[in-house]
Amino acid sequence: MIQNLRHKTCSTLNLNHVSNIIGIINHYLHHQTFTTNFSSSSLTQNISQTNFLIALHVRRGDPVSAWILFHSLHRAHADVDAYTFTSVLRACTLLHISQLGTQVHAQMVKTGADSGTVAKTSLVDMYSKCGSLDEAVKVFDEMGQRDVVAWNALLSCFLRCDLPVEAVGVLRAMGRENVERSEFTLCSALKSCASLKALELGRQVHGLVVCMGRDMVVLSTALIDFYSSVGCVDDALKVFCSLKGWKDDMMYNSLVSGCVRNRRYGEAFRVMGLVRPNAVALTSALVGCSENLDLWAGKQMHSVAVRQGFTRETQLCNALLDMYAKCGKVSLAQSLFDGICEKDVISWTCMIDAYGRNGRGREAVLLFQEMRKEGGKVLPNSVTFLSVLSACGHSGLVEEGEKCFKLLREKYGLEPDPEHYACYIDILGRAGNIEGVWSAYHNMVEHGTRPTAGIWVALLNACSLNQDVERGELAAKHLLQLEPNKSSYVVLVSNFYAAIGRWDRVDELRSIMRTKGLVKEAGNSWINVLGLNQHARSLSV
DNA sequence: CTAGGGTTAG
Numbered sequence: 001m002i003q004n005l006r007h008k009t010c011s012t013l014n015l016n017h018v019s020n021i022i023g024i025i026n027h028y029l030h031h032q033t034f035t036t037n038f039s040s041s042s043l044t045q046n047i048s049q050t051n052f053l054i055a056l057h058v059r060r061g062d063p064v065s066a067w068i069l070f071h072s073l074h075r076a077h078a079d080v081d082a083y084t085f086t087s088v089l090r091a092c093t094l095l096h097i098s099q100l101g102t103q104v105h106a107q108m109v110k111t112g113a114d115s116g117t118v119a120k121t122s123l124v125d126m127y128s129k130c131g132s133l134d135e136a137v138k139v140f141d142e143m144g145q146r147d148v149v150a151w152n153a154l155l156s157c158f159l160r161c162d163l164p165v166e167a168v169g170v171l172r173a174m175g176r177e178n179v180e181r182s183e184f185t186l187c188s189a190l191k192s193c194a195s196l197k198a199l200e201l202g203r204q205v206h207g208l209v210v211c212m213g214r215d216m217v218v219l220s221t222a223l224i225d226f227y228s229s230v231g232c233v234d235d236a237l238k239v240f241c242s243l244k245g246w247k248d249d250m251m252y253n254s255l256v257s258g259c260v261r262n263r264r265y266g267e268a269f270r271v272m273g274l275v276r277p278n279a280v281a282l283t284s285a286l287v288g289c290s291e292n293l294d295l296w297a298g299k300q301m302h303s304v305a306v307r308q309g310f311t312r313e314t315q316l317c318n319a320l321l322d323m324y325a326k327c328g329k330v331s332l333a334q335s336l337f338d339g340i341c342e343k344d345v346i347s348w349t350c351m352i353d354a355y356g357r358n359g360r361g362r363e364a365v366l367l368f369q370e371m372r373k374e375g376g377k378v379l380p381n382s383v384t385f386l387s388v389l390s391a392c393g394h395s396g397l398v399e400e401g402e403k404c405f406k407l408l409r410e411k412y413g414l415e416p417d418p419e420h421y422a423c424y425i426d427i428l429g430r431a432g433n434i435e436g437v438w439s440a441y442h443n444m445v446e447h448g449t450r451p452t453a454g455i456w457v458a459l460l461n462a463c464s465l466n467q468d469v470e471r472g473e474l475a476a477k478h479l480l481q482l483e484p485n486k487s488s489y490v491v492l493v494s495n496f497y498a499a500i501g502r503w504d505r506v507d508e509l510r511s512i513m514r515t516k517g518l519v520k521e522a523g524n525s526w527i528n529v530l531g532l533n534q535h536a537r538s539l540s541v
Numbered sequence: 542c543t544a545g546g547g548t549t550a551g
Contacts, residue, residue, distance in 0.1 A: 051542080055542075081542095082542070083542050084542090085542085086542040086543065087542065089542095089543090090542090090543090116542095117543085118542060118543050119542085119543080120543090121542095121543040121544070122542075122543050123543095124543085124544090125543065125544070147543095148544085149543055149544050150543080150544080151544085152543090152544040152545075153543065153544045154544090155544080155545090156544060156545070157544095182544085182545090183545070184544050184545045185544090185545085186545085187544095187545040187546065188544085188545065190545095190546085191545085191546085215545085217546080218545060218546050219545085219546075220546085221545095221546035221547065222545075222546050223546090224546085224547090225546070225547070248546095249547080250546055250547045251546080251547080252547085253546095253547035253548070254546070254547045255547090256547085256548095257547060257548070258547095278547095278548095279548080280547055280548045281547085281548080282548090283547095283548040283549060284547080284548055284549090286548095286549080287548085287549080313548095314549085315548060315549045316548080316549080317549090318548095318549045318550070319548075319549045319550095320549095321549090321550095322549070322550065344549090345550085346549055346550045347549090347550090348550090349550045349551085350549080350550050351550095352550095353550065353551075381550095382551085383550055383551050384550085384551095386550095386551050387550075387551070390551080417551095419551075
């Protein structure tokens with residue numbers, strides 16, 4: 001069992017695994033069935049040798065052994081030092097269990113090993129990687145001396161939590177405190193600029209990268225990602241081409257992903273032709289195939305994946321399955337799904353969505369039940385629930401939809417997002433249950449969720465269908481207040497007034513649209529005939 | 542001993 005555990009990666013761990021791991025570790029420690037090549041006395045006498053061993057386990061990706069070794073040191077009352085703790089903290093990070101990290105932190109405080117800059121930096125890193133942002137910031141604030149590594153750790157901390165504004169704040173603070181920037185700093189700066197879409201700031205950082213002139217492969221990758229994120233693929237290509245010498249896989253992958261994100265599929269495929277594509281590049285490229293509904297190209301990717309032996313890569317298989325589903329090939333998607341050995345939550349969600357979007361709501365619900373029966377191995381998340389709810393909506397499965405919505409909060413402790421409410425309201429509205437619609441709305445408000453435009457749209461549609469004039473007008477008013485300039489919403493409201501026969505309001509809204517210069521957007525649909533993309537535009541009045 | 546780049550679902 002412990003052998004299996006050692007091969008678990010942190011991404012596949014969930015809460016059940018956490019308690020399993022702790023239980024198994026305790027079991028082994030209690031029965032002392034774990035043996036090492038070192039006798040217990042040599043373990044405690046030669047601490048630097050043991051530190052090396054712990055670090056070795058961590059480096060080999062075996063945090064469980066590292067932890068067990070550390071625990072036996074602790075039981076033997078050995079004098080551990082800061083080096084021991086930093087390695088063990090990395091083991092906690094790999095296990096993704098902040099409870100273990102907190103235990104280590106407590107021991108560090110007790111022995112005074114927590115005072116150094118390096119120790120504190122390890123703590124910041126551990127807390128942030130285990131998802132405890134507050135604790136990480138607290139440790140950073142307690143630091144007396146902060147070197148550039150400590151600052152960089154804090155930067156990554158905010159970036160990991162998707163807080164780029166705070167990250168830029170850290171960068172400014174580093175400037176104020178005259179901390180010298182390292183390559184790591186610039187890397188994080190580029191990531192911040194990418195997520196903030198801050199083109200000018202990013203260009204300035206590019207200048208600093210050029211001045212630094214070191215570690216160009218990593219920084220070039222970050223630059224490519226930045227330029228792609230702000231829509232400047234040509235600049236990304238320039239960075240790629242201007243780098244002479246060795247380019248690694250990640251750099252190619254970054255460019256492929258950038259081209260795909262900017263719908264430059266031809267270039268993406270050309271870049272993939274430069275080297276033997278790896279699983280990540282193929283995954284990126286498949287997104288392009290899905291978006292284009294390009295089944296032909298998708299099949300090419302599939303055959304490359306098979307030839308390269310990537311059939312056990314869950315993420316790649318998920319992308320393939322999704323591509324087939326989006327192209328309407330449900331049975332191909334299904335056979336791919338069946339072949340995935342380690343299905344994760346995305347595999348299940350994609351397959352449920354595949355059924356749902358192709359009008360097979362019953363099968364979507366059945367698969368969801370199967371997923372839940374798997375004994376909690378893979379837990380559904382909010383996206384899974386959204387897929388099930390929307391499948392129920394498309395197929396008119398009212399009871400199933402109601403059951404699913406109940407499960408979300410009561411069984412899985414998830415708080416519904418506005419999108420879940422909108423889907424649910426839609427289901428109830430189509431079923432003619434207008435009182436249910438409004439009680440769902442009140443339920444949402446009571447739970448402190450603010451109605452979004454999507455909620456008002458769902459309510460308005462329900463009111464149109466059920467001739468709920470009074471409350472429909474309320475929804476219409478809120479929607480226009482929230483998004484006064486979005487023509488599709490004005491059209492929706494106007495359709496509502498048409499549905500209840502208020503033609504005076506319809507005319508009024510038409511003239512509002514004219515004076516504001518709002519034009520009804522064209523409806524787009526993609527069809528793919530014989531591998532040729534034809535973009536069919538339909539302009540309806 | 543501590544910090545950095547690329548991938549999948551709505």
